[in-house]
Amino acid sequence: MKAALYDPLDGYYRRSDLQRWGREGDYRTSPERSELFAATFARYFAKLYEESQPSEEWTIVECGAGDGSFAAGVLGSLADRFQRVFKATRYVVHDVSDDALRRARAKLSRYADRVEFRSEFDSLPVVRGIYFSNELLDAFPVHRVVNAGEGLSELYVTVTPEGGFEWTTGSLSTSRLSEFVRDYPLELASGQVVEINLAIDDWLAQVAARLQSGFVITVDYGAESGELYDPQLRPEGTLRAFARHGFVDDVLAHPGDYDITASVNWTQVVRAGERLGLKVIELISQEKFLLSAGLLDELGYRLGRMTTESEKLAFTTGVREMILPGGMASSFQVLVQQKSV
DSSP: OHHHHHOTTTOTTTOSSOOOBSTTSSBOOHHHHOHHHHHHHHHHHHHHHHHSOOOSOEEEEEETOTTSHHHHHHHHHHHHHOHHHHHHEEEEEEOSOHHHHHHHHHHTGGGTTTEEEESOGGGOOOEEEEEEEESOGGGSOOEEEEEOSSSEEEEEEEEOTTSOEEEEEESOSOHHHHHHHHHTTOOOOTTOEEEEOHHHHHHHHHHHHHEEEEEEEEEEOEEOHHHHTOTTTOTTOSOEEEETTEEOSOTTSSTTSSEEEOOEEHHHHHHHHHHTTOEEEEEEEHHHHHHHTTHHHHHHHHHTTOOOHHHHHHHHHHHHHHHSTTSGGGGOEEEEEEEOO
């Protein structure tokens, strides 16, 4: 999974010959579906700034920023509605993909005086402000663990005689997997497969070390541990691949050509954060978060500036998926964690 997604030459996220985002790509994230997503988060960021003894400078670091759609929406909204916060804001765009950073630089050129671009996580600054991510944790490489009847085994990828890829089993690759199973705890049914995302703990530790004070805001899809590892609901786990807005039948068929993902264990993220001094402010569904953060006010403001009914109709179509039950946002959650001085 790490090679398929992040290999410097052929990894899915590193390739420049793929159209990953938008209607013509493999998936559409919330910032691309409606500008209200970023605008509502901008309102929330401004609220956090005003409530946290504002100083002359405050930094928003966006990890896994992609082509810069969210950053453009946030900075545009702050400049339009929250000038004091905008003037205090430094925005750091982080992505491992040079192609994504190239697109983001072009999209954010008008904000060049306050935006920085980083490809290496180790180069990210220690800040007072926010570390934000949207659909990042689900793309971290995972371990697949199976109850094969004689204790736990790990699923590996091997090469077939014909040169293709297939699953094989072996002993656990690291003692951290045994510790994870013990700590949560997990009791797998016979034949049940689960994904364990050890990279989440490592990433969160790096973030906490770089956040002097402020907030870690994580948007993604997942579930609490008990639901995520329920053998009745997910006997084969949640590992899946996407291409052209649909599921790929065989995750191993053409690595590097499509997105691979696994649902996030929110229990893990919360506990890991607590060990690092990150206090949970809220863990809530995305649509409820957006409504409480002022999406409808933002909707009214933007509709009031539109002059034609067709323009309004096109705008509200994207909004429906943000708030209606069963829409895209209903499967996403928002976790807000705070680190105090």
